[in-house]
Structure formats: structure tokens, C-alpha cells
Amino acid sequence: MNEGESRVDVTRENEGTGAMTEEPTTADHDDAVAGGDVPAPAVVLELDRLNVFYGDFHAVRDVSLPIHEHEITALIGPSGCGKSTVLRCFNRMNDLIETARVEGAVNYHGVDLYAPDIDPVQVRRHIGMVFQKPNPFPKSIYDNIAYGPRIGGFSGNLDDLVEESLTRAALFDEVKDKLQESAFALSGGQQQRLCIARAIATSPDVVLMDEPCSALDPIATLRIEELMQELKDDYTIVIVTHNMQQAARVSDRTAFFNVQVGETGQRTGHLVEYDETGKIFTNPGERATEEYITGRFG
Amino acid sequence: MTADDHTHDSGDGGPVDHQDGRHHFSEVLDEIRQGLIKMASIVLENTRRAGEAMTEGRLDLIEVVRTTDDEVNQLYQDLDFLTFETLARQQPVAGDLRFLVSATRMLYEIERTGDLAVNLVNILDREEGFPRHAALTPLMERLITSSCKLLAMGVEAIDAMNGDAGYVLDAADDEVDALVSEFYTQVGRYSEELGLQTAIEYSKVGRFLERIADHAVNLGENVTYIVTAEFPQEGKVFDEAE
Amino acid sequence: MALTDTSPQTMDLTGDPKRLAREARVRRVFLAASVISIVVSVAIILSLVGEAWNFLTKIELGDLNENGWFPRRGRFQILALIVHTLVISAIAMAVAAPLGLGAAIYLSEYARPNVRRVLKPSLEVLAGIPSVVLGFFALTFITPNVVKNLFSSASQSNFLAAGIAVGVLIVPLVASVSEDAMRAVPTAMREASYGLGAKRWHTSLRVVVPAAISGIVAAMILAVSRAIGETMIVALAAGTNGIMTLSPLDGGLTMTGAMAQLAIGSDQVAGAVAAFQSLFFVGLVLFFMTFALNVLSERVVRRFRNKY
Numbered sequence: 016m017n018e019g020e021s022r023v024d025v026t027r028e029n030e031g032t033g034a035m036t037e038e039p040t041t042a043d044h045d046d047a048v049a050g051g052d053v054p055a056p057a058v059v060l061e062l063d064r065l066n067v068f069y070g071d072f073h074a075v076r077d078v079s080l081p082i083h084e085h086e087i088t089a090l091i092g093p094s095g096c097g098k099s100t101v102l103r104c105f106n107r108m109n110d111l112i113e114t115a116r117v118e119g120a121v122n123y124h125g126v127d128l129y130a131p132d133i134d135p136v137q138v139r140r141h142i143g144m145v146f147q148k149p150n151p152f153p154k155s156i157y158d159n160i161a162y163g164p165r166i167g168g169f170s171g172n173l174d175d176l177v178e179e180s181l182t183r184a185a186l187f188d189e190v191k192d193k194l195q196e197s198a199f200a201l202s203g204g205q206q207q208r209l210c211i212a213r214a215i216a217t218s219p220d221v222v223l224m225d226e227p228c229s230a231l232d233p234i235a236t237l238r239i240e241e242l243m244q245e246l247k248d249d250y251t252i253v254i255v256t257h258n259m260q261q262a263a264r265v266s267d268r269t270a271f272f273n274v275q276v277g278e279t280g281q282r283t284g285h286l287v288e289y290d291e292t293g294k295i296f297t298n299p300g301e302r303a304t305e306e307y308i309t310g311r312f313g
Numbered sequence: 314m315t316a317d318d319h320t321h322d323s324g325d326g327g328p329v330d331h332q333d334g335r336h337h338f339s340e341v342l343d344e345i346r347q348g349l350i351k352m353a354s355i356v357l358e359n360t361r362r363a364g365e366a367m368t369e370g371r372l373d374l375i376e377v378v379r380t381t382d383d384e385v386n387q388l389y390q391d392l393d394f395l396t397f398e399t400l401a402r403q404q405p406v407a408g409d410l411r412f413l414v415s416a417t418r419m420l421y422e423i424e425r426t427g428d429l430a431v432n433l434v435n436i437l438d439r440e441e442g443f444p445r446h447a448a449l450t451p452l453m454e455r456l457i458t459s460s461c462k463l464l465a466m467g468v469e470a471i472d473a474m475n476g477d478a479g480y481v482l483d484a485a486d487d488e489v490d491a492l493v494s495e496f497y498t499q500v501g502r503y504s505e506e507l508g509l510q511t512a513i514e515y516s517k518v519g520r521f522l523e524r525i526a527d528h529a530v531n532l533g534e535n536v537t538y539i540v541t542a543e544f545p546q547e548g549k550v551f552d553e554a555e
Numbered sequence: 556m557a558l559t560d561t562s563p564q565t566m567d568l569t570g571d572p573k574r575l576a577r578e579a580r581v582r583r584v585f586l587a588a589s590v591i592s593i594v595v596s597v598a599i600i601l602s603l604v605g606e607a608w609n610f611l612t613k614i615e616l617g618d619l620n621e622n623g624w625f626p627r628r629g630r631f632q633i634l635a636l637i638v639h640t641l642v643i644s645a646i647a648m649a650v651a652a653p654l655g656l657g658a659a660i661y662l663s664e665y666a667r668p669n670v671r672r673v674l675k676p677s678l679e680v681l682a683g684i685p686s687v688v689l690g691f692f693a694l695t696f697i698t699p700n701v702v703k704n705l706f707s708s709a710s711q712s713n714f715l716a717a718g719i720a721v722g723v724l725i726v727p728l729v730a731s732v733s734e735d736a737m738r739a740v741p742t743a744m745r746e747a748s749y750g751l752g753a754k755r756w757h758t759s760l761r762v763v764v765p766a767a768i769s770g771i772v773a774a775m776i777l778a779v780s781r782a783i784g785e786t787m788i789v790a791l792a793a794g795t796n797g798i799m800t801l802s803p804l805d806g807g808l809t810m811t812g813a814m815a816q817l818a819i820g821s822d823q824v825a826g827a828v829a830a831f832q833s834l835f836f837v838g839l840v841l842f843f844m845t846f847a848l849n850v851l852s853e854r855v856v857r858r859f860r861n862k863y
Contacts, residue, residue, distance in 0.1 A: 136754055148743060152744060217752060241334065292402065293401075
């Protein structure tokens with residue numbers, strides 16, 4: 016595994032959220048509104064001709080995709096289309112998989128995260144992640160939240176940080192009297208909000224969510240969706256979801272991925288369409304997109 | 314009966330209801346409702362303006378009425394698009410669905426009413442002019458007032474979302490119908506004096522004003538549908554308890 | 556099939572009697588297996604208790620306090636045996652715990668799959684070495700080359716060599732059970748840690764080990780049990796000295812060693828009244844110790860088990 020003693024990279028702590036120096040890039044599809052009066056917000060993360068391989072298997076082909084700050088961008092598509100793989104490229108989580116190989120660039124505030132001198136450990140402190148099934152540590156609620164800051168050498172007031180993270184995740188009121196209790200005592204929806212609080216405790220500016228609601232009941236799901244809308248004021252959110260209605264409700268921009276079966280029978284994922292969510296769900300540009308979101312296939 | 318929890322509270326920037334699990338969605342619904350009220354209010358004002366032009370022969374108001382209606386049409390497009398997109402994105406059911414579907418209908422009604430105001434001033438805008446008549450003008454004025462009153466009630470209904478709106482407006486429409494009837498009779502009586510062309514124009518006025526009132530009634534009926542899931546029915550009386 | 560065939564009257568819902576009888580027979584066979592196991596165990600314990608009681612009635616209780624364990628001379632200081640056993644076990648754990656746990660962490664968290672494929676079987680080979688070989692190894696290699704080099708005053712038979720050898724014996728046990736416990740920690744938990752920007756050792760020590768702690772503690776307790784019960788190595792390398800001593804550089808008789816001596820008959824002398832029965836007494840004490848350890852292990856596991 017290559018997360019070793021690489022130098023500390025792009026320490027962007029002092030730049031705050033969303034460097035305004037980036038020109039809004041218009042990728043393959045028009046990001047600007049039909050009418051083009053309001054320019055798209057600055058680009059925080061950008062995939063540039065990203066290709067992902069697992070050994071010989073070409074999992075994801077040629078993805079170019081700008082993520083705009085303070086927006087919720089949803090990645091949708093049928094299973095096997097590579098959306099989770101793409102998501103995990105943003106914070107170099109694919110490094111954990113032995114056979115994974117990435118070509119192309121992932122630019123974060125202009126810096127390629129896959130450059131040889133970039134330390135994935137540092138990357139992950141700026142780009143946080145919430146996973147499909149809530150996965151709190153077998154520690155107290157307090158220690159769960161404090162984990163990230165502690166290993167990052169946080170020297171401020173931990174109590175305040177924990178309280179603030181829990182408040183932003185809309186969980187503080189429910190747990191303020193039991194911070195020392197085990198995280199496992201919480202319900203599924205609460206545990207997932209705990210995981211969100213834990214992720215934002217390291218003050219990332221991007222939060223990646225890999226199907227965050229798929230293990231939750233509908234009420235808990237709606238609460239998390241509401242939470243996401245509140246969080247986007249402070250963070251940029253990229254979410255993978257297999258529930259396209261969720262993408263319709265929650266996201267500002269939607270990217271539709273599809274599977275292509277090659278001659279050898281290999282299933283490779285690629286980006287079909289990327290546009291404002293309103294447009295995707297009222298009048299998508301590609302036929303494949305329309306067929307997918309109307310449920311005709313996939 | 315779901316006394317709509319979302320459509321009658323926080324207007325603009327009011328306190329957010331944290332019990333509302335989808336308050337961003339609720340805000341959009343309210344935005345559409347406020348848009349309907351605004352659009353209908355503009356049309357109401359424009360109709361009164363058209364009426365004033367008719368009764369006082371104010372040719373200067375013709376252009377104002379037309380320009381205002383352009384504004385109305387733009388609002389129509391924007392709100393229609395927003396409603397459509399919300400339907401696509403939010404998977405509304407029950408009261409929310411009734412509201413959004415009714416909103417598309419009401420947008421149409423309001424937009425047509427706006428067009429009718431323009432139609433009125435177009436009559437004024439004739440080469441031959443639109444001669445006022447000592448007996449007909451006061452009647453016309455009463456008719457205009459009556460129609461506008463109904464339209465105002467329609468705007469009120471969208472604001473208050475009261476379940477009996479359809480019934481109330483339907484009853485109030487009787488007054489307009491009576492006035493229209495009387496108006497036609499009078500026009501008929503004076504038709505020779507006016508000349509055929511002018512008489513026809515006058516009868517158009519009556520027709521337009523009647524239709525304005527009908528559109529207003531439709532607004533009320535849609536409100537009843539939103540609240541009670543039923544359109545007002547013949548011979549039925551509105552029951553608060555439903 | 557025509558619809559009429561499924562009418563309630565023609566459907567037989569009551570079950571085939573032959574199958575039911577067969578199921579009952581099979582159930583009885585399994586029941587017999589468990590009953591027999593329990594019965595045998597109970598029988599062994601009862602015989603232990605019986606003979607131990609026999610022993611206790613034959614001696615005077617003061618004899619248990621005598622200086623040293625010399626059954627031929629009627630001196631039965633059981634405490635000496637216990638102390639010697641514990642000294643060796645402590646040394647063994649001091650060797651096996653860090654080595655075993657370290658190996659487990661490496662195998663579970665660091666090793667690439669192809670490295671693991673080689674390393675794990677190698678560890679099991681270590682587990683396959685007969686204890687007599689290890690005892691010999693302790694006697695002929697560890698004592699002269701390691702112990703005597705470091706501590707020239709050490710005696711030929713000493714606890715240190717025996718303890719090291721026992722430690723080597725139980726390293727695979729510690730490593731294997733600890734590794735299983737750690738591998739049982741869900742990958743999702745590690746991902747959460749990495750996702751927060753943790754380095755690998757952070758994740759291993761601050762997340763995986765705590766999550767697997769009940770299994771690791773169970774492994775340790777299991778290892779202690781094994782160490783306490785080890786006979787061959789201590790018989791060869793720890794010597795036969797019956798006087799109680801705490802120094803690792805000395806040798807001494809452990810509980811298992813004493814039992815072996817008695818069983819082989821080197822202490823069987825005509826006229827030595829209770830010598831042979833003391834074997835059962837020691838056995839009973841040994842049994843209680845390992846039994847207590849098992850109960851402790853279960854309690855610990857239950858208390859610290861995390862339900863993910």
C-alpha cells in the first residue's frame with residue numbers, strides 16, 4: 016500500500032473553504048443555466064479524464080467532471096457503473112485496494128491528488144467520507160467524534176469541537192446527556208448522523224457520501240436529506256445513490272453513469288450525462304439517461 | 314382532510330417549522346403559492362385598470378395594460394416551469410400533489426384572465442373609438458366592479474386556502490351573471506342607437522367580463538379541490554368536518 | 556396438475572411417519588453424543604475428587620504446609636508447585652503475548668495477501684512441533700547458550716529456559732486466535748478510520764485492537780491455560796527440585812511435572828503412604844485453576860464483546 020512516509024501535501028488549511036481562484040470550468044456539458052445569467056460556483060474538485068483499473072479490469076473509463084463548491088452533486092446509475100469507484104477516487108480510498116490503479120488526474124483546488132508527492136492521509140483530512148452502513152467505532156460518542164481531530168493533532172478545545180460537530184449534524188440535542196455512552200446504543204439513523212458529525216469534525220471542505228441512506232428507514236433517510244441541505248452551506252457534498260428519487264430531491268447537479276459491455280464481456284463504467292438536476296429530471300439530453308430515470312431499464 | 318400544514322404557515326422568511334421533515338420542499342411549495350397570489354394580484358390590478366380605461370375612455374392606459382400583461386406572461390412561464398420541475402423532483406403525493414397539479418391549472422386560469430384584460434383594452438383601441446353611452450356606461454361600471462370583486466375573492470382564496478372557496482365564489486358569481494344578463498338586455502335595447510358594430514363590441518365587453526368572473530370561480534374551485542380533494546358538486550353543501 | 560388435486564381433503568399435511576421417525580432417531584444420536592461427553596467429563600472429575608479426598612484423609616493437613624514437595628517423605632507443599640507453575644507461565648506469557656499479538660497485527664493489518672499466504676502456514680508449523688522436542692531444545696540449546704550466557708549463575712534446570720520454550724509453544728496459539736479476532740473486525744470500521752485520515756498504525760492500534768479486544772483477551776487466557784497445563788517441556792527443562800523458589804534462574808517442580816513424576820512411578824515407594832494419591836490431589840488443583848481461567852475468559856469475552 017502506498018500511503019507511507021510521503022511528504023505532507025497541499026496543506027490548504029489556511030485557504031478556508033473553496034478557493035475562489037479557480038475559474039469555473041465548463042466541462043463536457045453546460046453547467047450554466049439555460050439563459051446563462053448565473054455563473055456556476057467555483058470548482059472545488061475536478062476529475063480529468065479519470066480511468067480506474069483493478070488489475071486488468073477497466074472499471075471506469077474517461078471521466079471528466081467538475082464538482083462545484085457548496086453544491087450537492089449526485090452520482091447515479093445502475094449497479095456496476097463505477098459510481099462508487101469514482102467517488103472513492105476523490106479521497107484516494109481506492110489506495111486501500113491492492114490491485115487498484117488510477118490514470119488521469121483528480122484536481123483539488125488545482126492540485127492533482129494522485130501526484131507522487133501527495134500523502135493520501137492528508138488528503139483524507141480535507142475530503143471526508145460517510146459510508147453506506149453506519150460504522151461508528153466501538154467507543155463512546157465523544158471519542159468517535161474526537162478520533163479524527165486527535166490523530167490530526169488538534170490542539171484546541173475538544174469539547175467545543177465535539178459539540179459543534181454534533182450540532183451541525185443535528186444530533187447534539189439527542190445525545191448531549193450521554194456523550195460518554197457507547198455509540199452502538201444509538202439507532203441506525205442516529206449512528207449515521209454520528210458518522211456525519213465524525214467526518215465533519217476534521218473540518219473538511221468536501222464530504223463524500225457513499226449511499227448514506229441505503230441502510231436506513233424512510234424517516235431517517237428524510238432527516239439525513241434535510242441535513243444535507245443544511246450542510247451544503249458550509250461544505251461541498253458529493254453523494255452516490257442508487258435511489259434516483261433521492262438524487263432528484265436533494266442534489267443540485269446530477270451525473271449519470273452507465274455500464275458499457277466491451278467485446279471481452281468486460282463491464283466498464285462511463286459518464287453519460289452531467290447537468291443541473293432540474294434539467295436531468297425534466298428533460299435529460301441523452302436517451303440513456305431518460306430510460307434510466309423513468310425506470311425503463313437499469 | 315389534510316388542512317394543509319405546508320401552505321398556510323411561514324410566508325416569507327417566517328419561522329421554520331422544525332417538525333417539518335421536508336421544509337425545503339415546503340418552502341418551494343410556498344414559493345409557488347406566493348407566486349400565484351402575486352400573479353393573480355397583478356392581473357386583478359390590470360383588470361381594474363382596463364375597466365377604468367373602458368369607463369373613462371383613458372386611451373393612455375391601453376399600453377400600460379398590455380405591458381403589464383407581458384410581465385404576467387413571464388411570471389406564468391417561470392412558475393409553470395418551477396411547478397413542473399418540482400413535480401419531477403419531489404415525488405409529491407396527497408395534498409402536495411393536489412396542490413401542484415392544481416397550481417398548473419390555476420396558472421392557466423390566471424394567465425387567461427390576464428389576456429382578457431388585454432382583450433378589453435383592445436376594444437378601446439379602435440380607429441372608430443369606443444363611444445360611451447349614458448345608460449350603458451354605469452351598468453358596465455357595475456359589471457366591471459362585480460367581476461373584479463370576484464377576481465379579488467379568488468386571490469383571497471389562494472391566500473387563505475379555505476375549503477369552501479369554490480362554493481362561495483360560485484354563489485357570488487350569480488351576481489355577475491345577473492348583471493351580464495341585464496347588460497346584454499340593455500345593449501340589445503340600444504343596439505340601433507349604437508350601430509351594429511359598436512353593439513357587437515359592447516357585447517364582447519360583457520362576454521369578457523363574464524369570463525373573467527368564471528376564471529375567478531375556477532380558482533376558487535381549485536382551492537376547494539386542494540383542500541378537500543373534491544371539486545364542488547351540484548347541490549352539495551360544503552361541510553367543514555370533511 | 557388439475558386444480559382438484561390441491562383440495563384440502565386430498566392434501567396430506569400431516570407428514571410422512573417414516574421421515575419423522577428418522578428425524579427422531581437422528582436427534583437421539585446427537586443427544587447421546589453430548590450426554591456421553593458430559594458423562595465422561597463428570598466421571599473423570601468425580602474420580603479425581605474421590606481419589607483426592609482419599610489422599611486428604613490419609614495425610615495430616617499440616618503436611619500441606621511442609622517445606623517443599625517431597626511426596627516420598629510425606630511433605631506435600633502444594634504451594635511450591637503452584638508457584639513454580641505460575642513463574643513459568645508468567646515467563647511464557649511475557650514471551651508469547653508480545654510476539655503473538657505482534658505477529659497477529661502484522662498478519663491481519665499489514666501483510667499483503669501473498670506474504671500472508673506464506674507466513675501463516677509457517678506459524679502453524681511452529682504449532683506442530685512436539686512439546687518433547689521443544690523441551691529438549693530448551694535443555695540443550697536455550698539453557699547453555701542463552702540463559703547461561705546472560706546469567707552465569709543459573710542452574711542447569713531453570714524456569715527461564717522452560718518458560719521461553721513454553722512461550723514459543725504458545726505463540727502460534729496467541730497469534731492465531733488474536734488474528735481471527737482482528738479479522739472479524741469489519742472492514743467498514745477500518746475504512747472509517749482511514750477515511751478520517753488515519754495512518755495504518757493508528758487504525759491498527761486505536762481501532763482494530765480495541766474492537767477485537769475480547770477475542771484477544773480470550774486468546775491470552777487460552778494461552779495461559781495451555782501454559783499451565785504443559786507437562787513435557789517443564790519436565791525436561793525445569794527440573795525436579797521440590798523446594799519452593801521464585802527465581803527464574805532456579806529450576807523446580809511444577810504441578811504437571813509433579814504429576815508426571817508420580818504417574819511414571821519415580822516416587823512410588825513401598826511404605827510411602829499417600830504418595831500416589833497426591834497425584835489426584837494435584838490434578839484436582841490443576842483442574843480448578845484451568846476451570847477458573849475458562850470461566851474468567853468467558854466472562855471477559857461476554858463483557859467486552861462488541862455487537863457490530
